[in-house]
Amino acid sequence: MNTKTSVLIIEDEKNICDFIATALLNQDYRVFKSYSGTDGISQITSRCPDILLLDLGLPDMDGMDIIREVRQWSSMPIIVISARTQEEEKVLALDAGADDYITKPFGTSELLARIRTAVRHLSGANGQGNQTHTFEAHGLVIDFDRRRIFVHDQEVHLTQVEYKIVSMLAKNSGKVITYDTLISHVWGPYADDNNRILRVNMANIRRKLEQNPAQPEYIFTEIGIGYRMIDAD
Amino acid sequence: MTTPRFSSRKFRCLQTDTVSHDILVSIALLAFGTVLCVLTRKATQNLLNTSFIYLMIVVAIARFTTGYLYGILASVISIMSINCFFTYPYMRINFTLDGYPIAFLSMLVISSITSATTTNLKAQTRIRIKQEKQLAIAEKEKMRANLLRAISHDLRTPLTGIIGAANLYLENDSQLDDQAKKNLICNIQEDADWLLNMVENLLSVTRINTSSAKVTKSLEPVEEVLSEAVQRLKKRLPDAQINVRIPDEFLMIPMDAVLIEQVIINLLENAVVHAKSTQPIDCYITYDDTSVSFHIRDYGTGIPEEKLPVIFDGTGTAPTDNSDSSRGMGIGLSICQTIITAHDGTITARNIPSPESEAGQRRLTPFHRCSTAAEKTADPQGAEFCFTLPREEQDIIQTEENK
Numbered sequence: 001m002n003t004k005t006s007v008l009i010i011e012d013e014k015n016i017c018d019f020i021a022t023a024l025l026n027q028d029y030r031v032f033k034s035y036s037g038t039d040g041i042s043q044i045t046s047r048c049p050d051i052l053l054l055d056l057g058l059p060d061m062d063g064m065d066i067i068r069e070v071r072q073w074s075s076m077p078i079i080v081i082s083a084r085t086q087e088e089e090k091v092l093a094l095d096a097g098a099d100d101y102i103t104k105p106f107g108t109s110e111l112l113a114r115i116r117t118a119v120r121h122l123s124g125a126n127g128q129g130n131q132t133h134t135f136e137a138h139g140l141v142i143d144f145d146r147r148r149i150f151v152h153d154q155e156v157h158l159t160q161v162e163y164k165i166v167s168m169l170a171k172n173s174g175k176v177i178t179y180d181t182l183i184s185h186v187w188g189p190y191a192d193d194n195n196r197i198l199r200v201n202m203a204n205i206r207r208k209l210e211q212n213p214a215q216p217e218y219i220f221t222e223i224g225i226g227y228r229m230i231d232a233d
Numbered sequence: 234m235t236t237p238r239f240s241s242r243k244f245r246c247l248q249t250d251t252v253s254h255d256i257l258v259s260i261a262l263l264a265f266g267t268v269l270c271v272l273t274r275k276a277t278q279n280l281l282n283t284s285f286i287y288l289m290i291v292v293a294i295a296r297f298t299t300g301y302l303y304g305i306l307a308s309v310i311s312i313m314s315i316n317c318f319f320t321y322p323y324m325r326i327n328f329t330l331d332g333y334p335i336a337f338l339s340m341l342v343i344s345s346i347t348s349a350t351t352t353n354l355k356a357q358t359r360i361r362i363k364q365e366k367q368l369a370i371a372e373k374e375k376m377r378a379n380l381l382r383a384i385s386h387d388l389r390t391p392l393t394g395i396i397g398a399a400n401l402y403l404e405n406d407s408q409l410d411d412q413a414k415k416n417l418i419c420n421i422q423e424d425a426d427w428l429l430n431m432v433e434n435l436l437s438v439t440r441i442n443t444s445s446a447k448v449t450k451s452l453e454p455v456e457e458v459l460s461e462a463v464q465r466l467k468k469r470l471p472d473a474q475i476n477v478r479i480p481d482e483f484l485m486i487p488m489d490a491v492l493i494e495q496v497i498i499n500l501l502e503n504a505v506v507h508a509k510s511t512q513p514i515d516c517y518i519t520y521d522d523t524s525v526s527f528h529i530r531d532y533g534t535g536i537p538e539e540k541l542p543v544i545f546d547g548t549g550t551a552p553t554d555n556s557d558s559s560r561g562m563g564i565g566l567s568i569c570q571t572i573i574t575a576h577d578g579t580i581t582a583r584n585i586p587s588p589e590s591e592a593g594q595r596r597l598t599p600f601h602r603c604s605t606a607a608e609k610t611a612d613p614q615g616a617e618f619c620f621t622l623p624r625e626e627q628d629i630i631q632t633e634e635n636k
Contacts, residue, residue: 105429196485202454202457203454203456203483212477214459215463215464216460220461220464221457221458221460222461223457223490223491
């Protein structure tokens with residue numbers, strides 16, 4: 001009973017909250033519901049859920065404040081649910097410490113995939129084995145120890161920078177990584193925040209990895225936000 | 234002097250800068266006139282010239298200033314200066330000259346009449362401008378009302394479907410078999426998807442600055458925008474077959490990527506839904522030094538000739554068949570045009586003639602000019618939508634690369 005992953009949903013729309021709860025209960029998660037920000041925070045501290053699903057537009061407080069508050073003492077995965085299609089707000093939420101986002105409206109399969117990704121990264125971070133040395137998805141194999149990449153058993157040669165980008169995305173597969181995070185990871189914190197250089201590198205990576213760079217299989221673009229590597233098999 | 238209603242309104246719209254402007258104009262013209270008089274006086278010794286020059290100046294002042302005050306002041310000053318500078322005894326005011334009151338009066342009358350005419354003219358212009366503005370506002374309101382009506386109609390159709398299906402399901406739960414229930418739920422999902430697409434389209438318009446009709450642009454890679462648009466469409470319409478090709482060269486152009494994505498999705502969806510073709514849609518990029526063009530080409534039934542000129546109008550969609558128009562892409566396509574125009578780009582739609590008629594056309598062209606008729610009668614080989622966006626100047630990109 002206690003081994004079930006617990007999820008706290010903070011969402012003021014009762015209909016949406018119920019539909020998420022039903023979907024998660026069917027998948028054997030433990031679910032807590034909260035309809036306001038203040039109640040949500042008290043439930044976070046009292047119940048210590050494994051994963052937090054957070055709506056940004058709450059009636060009593062800004063969801064961003066909840067992210068910042070939680071991040072002061074916990075690294076629990078936060079998945080932001082947002083009706084706002086404005087990409088700056090998503091970037092802000094991600095930079096404030098949210099792990100991932102999902103835009104309303106979404107299907108249950110999409111939501112469950114995001115939660116599975118979060119759970120997987122959670123167990124990886126807690127060091128419960130699972131420390132991967134390779135990444136495999138749809139014929140793409142990355143050997144982190146030997147820094148080699150294969151696509152359908154064909155070795156692909158990437159430059160240093162390209163490899164850094166790909167390995168960063170692969171280690172966080174299934175999660176969106178913002179441009180800024182990628183740039184500071186690859187070029188250091190003082191890099192120019194002009195992301196053109198990243199875009200050019202990504203174009204080159206796609207031409208090396210993807211069968212048809214126009215219909216990518218492995219690395220997806222989230223326009224205005226960042227890139228997302230396909231989830232590992 | 235004037236009707237009080239008029240002068241009070243005028244007083245309200247008098248601003249300090251108009252006053253100082255009027256004073257400056259008056260002083261400058263009077264000084265100019267006086268200098269001119271002195272010069273002619275030196276040359277000819279004729280008092281008539283002096284009077285006419287001052288008269289001209291008074292008329293000019295009355296014409297180029299607001300209200301009566303400046304014209305009347307100018308006529309008084311003119312009479313005084315003629316009296317003082319140009320008639321004997323010089324440098325002294327002498328009111329006993331012959332005909333002096335007549336000259337004075339006629340100057341006053343002339344300046345008053347000119348001022349009155351000018352004021353009238355200005356008032357009329359103002360009224361006309363105001364009327365034109367009101368007309369434009371009324372026109373805008375009418376357009377907005379039309380758009381709202383079209384949108385409400387388009388929104389109500391799927392909503393009716395959703396509410397109806399949900400009601401049916403809840404009230405006749407026991408009588409429906411599983412297949413029928415599944416159908417109802419599928420219909421609800423379809424309608425809701427359509428609604429969502431509609432709302433996203435409408436929302437996208439709010440990203441365009443209403444006052445300047447411009448968008449905030451940033452440099453975005455063409456291939457990423459195109460591939461994400463195709464991916465998003467495939468999520469919604471998994472059966473859609475689309476061939477995407479991107480150029481080998483890495484292209485970045487200034488745009489609002491979310492909006493351009495919306496345009497591509499709309500055009501692709503339009504092709505999927507309306508072309509009724511089993512062949513995959515071609516989606517590719519062409520470019521030159523100044524612009525990048527996105528082509529979405531289908532191999533379906535083509536666009537009816539009569540719809541081609543109004544296809545981006547939104548309002549002019551298919552008055553013929555009502556059943557289809559509720560699902561029409563009318564608003565979607567008009568939003569495409571709005572977005573592309575805000576990007577300083579162009580968007581076009583055309584039918585592509587079948588290869589046979591194209592070949593025939595080429596054979597005929599040197600001798601006959603009737604090829605257009607042949608083109609119209611031949612079955613089109615699908616349609617192509619193409620939109621073109623300007624590229625940023627090459628040198629800016631290069632300096633960025635050098636950094």
